[in-house]
Amino acid sequence: MTDIQELLLSRIRDVADYPEQGVMFKDITPLLADPAAFTALTDTLADIAGATGATKVVGLEARGFILGAPVAVRAGLGFIPVRKAGKLPGATLRQAYDLEYGSAEIEVHAEDLTTADRILIVDDVLATGGTAEAAIQLIQRAGAEVAGVAVLMELGFLGGRDRLAQALDGAPLEALLQL
Ligand SMILES: O=P(O)(O)OC[C@H]1O[C@H](OP(=O)(O)OP(=O)(O)O)[C@H](O)[C@@H]1O
Ligand SMILES: Nc1ncnc2[nH]cnc12
Numbered sequence: 001m002t003d004i005q006e007l008l009l010s011r012i013r014d015v016a017d018y019p020e021q022g023v024m025f026k027d028i029t030p031l032l033a034d035p036a037a038f039t040a041l042t043d044t045l046a047d048i049a050g051a052t053g054a055t056k057v058v059g060l061e062a063r064g065f066i067l068g069a070p071v072a073v074r075a076g077l078g079f080i081p082v083r084k085a086g087k088l089p090g091a092t093l094r095q096a097y098d099l100e101y102g103s104a105e106i107e108v109h110a111e112d113l114t115t116a117d118r119i120l121i122v123d124d125v126l127a128t129g130g131t132a133e134a135a136i137q138l139i140q141r142a143g144a145e146v147a148g149v150a151v152l153m154e155l156g157f158l159g160g161r162d163r164l165a166q167a168l169d170g171a172p173l174e175a176l177l178q179l
Helices: 003-010 035-052 063-075 130-141 158-167
Strands: 013-016 024-027 056-060 079-085 092-099 104-109 118-126 145-154 173-178
Touching: 003 035, 003 173, 035 063, 035 118, 035 145, 035 173, 056 063, 056 130, 063 079, 063 118, 092 130, 104 130, 118 130, 118 158, 130 145, 130 158, 145 158, 158 173
Parallel strands: 056 079, 056 118, 118 145, 145 173
Antiparallel strands: 013 024, 079 104, 092 104
């Protein structure tokens, strides 16, 4: 494990049985509160954005906003929020998906994505992959290309990587930590 990975891992707090029995919640608020760790995470994800040739960063509500927005600024790219349904005022594309603990719908402003865009999706956690898969589907339905998915951590036992393989169609899935 690299020094950066050790730093990031040391700032993630495990919370048992949250938000429901049997879930080990990975809390990133200690990482966000540590400027060295947050900066290292932002810089590492911005390097990935550059390497994938992304033209814009999509962040997934809500924790993907916190990570994705500074990555977009650092990489010199625009930022597009993918929100839980009902939060965006303009014309949207909407996609339903299942979570480790429940189900939801996400939306994006259709006008934010063009056929010229290559999108890096940024989030904190890849768990079942339901959220990221729905985001990939939204981006592809808008005619844009998915440059890749970059997450702070992957919960490998939940199989998200396998779930995304087909939708990613060879685009990279980068997880800084395998948990
Ligand atoms: O791979 P999956 O099984 O889809 O799970 C991962 C998603 O779950 C969490 O978000 P959540 O929906 O809890 O929203 P939040 O960021 O607003 O807390 C996390 O931030 C990811 O977006
Ligand atoms: N175990 C977990 N911890 C934090 N965020 C999550 N999103 C889905 N599963 C999660």
